[in-house]
Amino acid sequence: MALPNGPVTTSSEAEAALFDLVDVYDRAYEAAAAKLSLSPAQACVLGRLDERRGMGALAEELGCDASNITQIVARLEALGLVTREPNPRDRRARLVARTPRGDETNHRFATAFTFARTAVGRLSPDEQDQLTALLRKALG
Amino acid sequence: MALPNGPVTTSSEAEAALFDLVDVYDRAYEAAAAKLSLSPAQACVLGRLDERRGMGALAEELGCDASNITQIVARLEALGLVTREPNPRDRRARLVARTPRGDETNHRFATAFTFARTAVGRLSPDEQDQLTALLRKALG
DNA sequence: CCCCGTTACTTGAGTGAATCAAGGATCATT
DNA sequence: AATGATCCTTGATTCACTCAAGTAACGGGG
Numbered sequence: 001m002a003l004p005n006g007p008v009t010t011s012s013e014a015e016a017a018l019f020d021l022v023d024v025y026d027r028a029y030e031a032a033a034a035k036l037s038l039s040p041a042q043a044c045v046l047g048r049l050d051e052r053r054g055m056g057a058l059a060e061e062l063g064c065d066a067s068n069i070t071q072i073v074a075r076l077e078a079l080g081l082v083t084r085e086p087n088p089r090d091r092r093a094r095l096v097a098r099t100p101r102g103d104e105t106n107h108r109f110a111t112a113f114t115f116a117r118t119a120v121g122r123l124s125p126d127e128q129d130q131l132t133a134l135l136r137k138a139l140g
Numbered sequence: 141m142a143l144p145n146g147p148v149t150t151s152s153e154a155e156a157a158l159f160d161l162v163d164v165y166d167r168a169y170e171a172a173a174a175k176l177s178l179s180p181a182q183a184c185v186l187g188r189l190d191e192r193r194g195m196g197a198l199a200e201e202l203g204c205d206a207s208n209i210t211q212i213v214a215r216l217e218a219l220g221l222v223t224r225e226p227n228p229r230d231r232r233a234r235l236v237a238r239t240p241r242g243d244e245t246n247h248r249f250a251t252a253f254t255f256a257r258t259a260v261g262r263l264s265p266d267e268q269d270q271l272t273a274l275l276r277k278a279l280g
Numbered sequence: 281c282c283c284c285g286t287t288a289c290t291t292g293a294g295t296g297a298a299t300c301a302a303g304g305a306t307c308a309t310t
Numbered sequence: 311a312a313t314g315a316t317c318c319t320t321g322a323t324t325c326a327c328t329c330a331a332g333t334a335a336c337g338g339g340g
Contacts, residue, residue, distance in 0.1 A: 004203075005169035006184050006188065008187040008249060008253060012260055012268065014269075014275075017276060017279075022161070024279060025162045026145055029145035039326075040145055041142075041143045045143070048146065056287085062143050063144075063167075064143060064327070064328085065327070065328055066289060067328075068327055069289090072143075074290095075325085090335075092336065093287090119279060120154045120278065123154070129154075130274060131157065132154045134267055137262055138260065138271070142327080143326085181298090194318090204298070205299055205300080206318060209318090211297075230307070230317080231307085232305060232318065233306090233318075
């Protein structure tokens with residue numbers, strides 16, 4: 001279990017609530033991935049492959065080094081969840097795509113990661129809109 | 141940069157907002173720690189040492205294995221940010237405490253991690269209360 | 281057509297988080 | 311005094327992540 005990105009000084013109620021949310025969210029994500037024997041990073045990459053795409057595109061979207069993606073995709077490939085086909089238009093590049101088993105695993109992950117769904121579901125539609133507006137404003 | 145605990149399927153606006161919040165929060169936490177050459181885990185442990193405490197207490201609070209804490213505290217100790225004194229009441233146990241430099245580093249981290257403060261600061265006091273109430277309700 | 285800089289990805293080395301299994305030391309109880 | 315539990319450490323392993331360096335292929339200018 002990853003250590004929480006905890007509050008240093010809890011100056012306000014709202015800040016504490018934000019921290020609690022982030023902590024619970026992260027733990028739930030990790031737990032859902034673990035249920036499928038995936039690391040959070042693997043689940044994340046798998047979830048970005050609704051359409052096949054290149055390694056570089058993944059790296060840029062996820063904000064990490066390309067060599068990091070190489071490793072994670074290699075593990076997903078070894079698990080049979082992903083293929084890494086050559087790009088016919090550019091022989092330097094690879095196109096990563098989920099296999100049928102990858103699709104199924106991704107779907108099972110989406111089902112297992114209930115936290116966001118459940119949390120939002122505790123709010124009425126009006127409250128959901130309020131929350132969205134407040135979060136958007138807070139994010140600046 | 142840690143991969144985001146991204147949305148698998150973005151079914152609602154509110155869920156997407158939650159994900160964005162978590163992602164930005166985590167990245168800001170990591171960036172603040174990196175500014176002080178600390179890992180997120182190190183910053184986290186350092187932040188829990190306002191009072192001296194045992195390794196086991198840390199492990200339990202942070203929800204991880206004791207041996208994980210052993211490593212992190214060892215690195216903090218090597219950095220001169222923490223001491224690991226024997227507990228006079230129980231010679232098996234160790235009491236971990238921040239050094240003066242650890243106090244200063246922790247304070248600088250708290251200053252550098254502006255995200256939660258800034259985000260909440262974009263809201264009026266009323267809005268802050270609303271956000272807190274909504275998050276608490278969503279967390280169940 | 282060939283050089284050349286750029287791009288796409290891989291490889292290797294290194295750090296650190298995290299978990300598990302096993303072990304040593306000490307405590308606390310019988 | 312023996313036993314079992316508790317506190318922590320050590321060792322082994324896996325994985326994420328980063329950086330530096332390398333390979334292969336694209337694409338444009340001479």
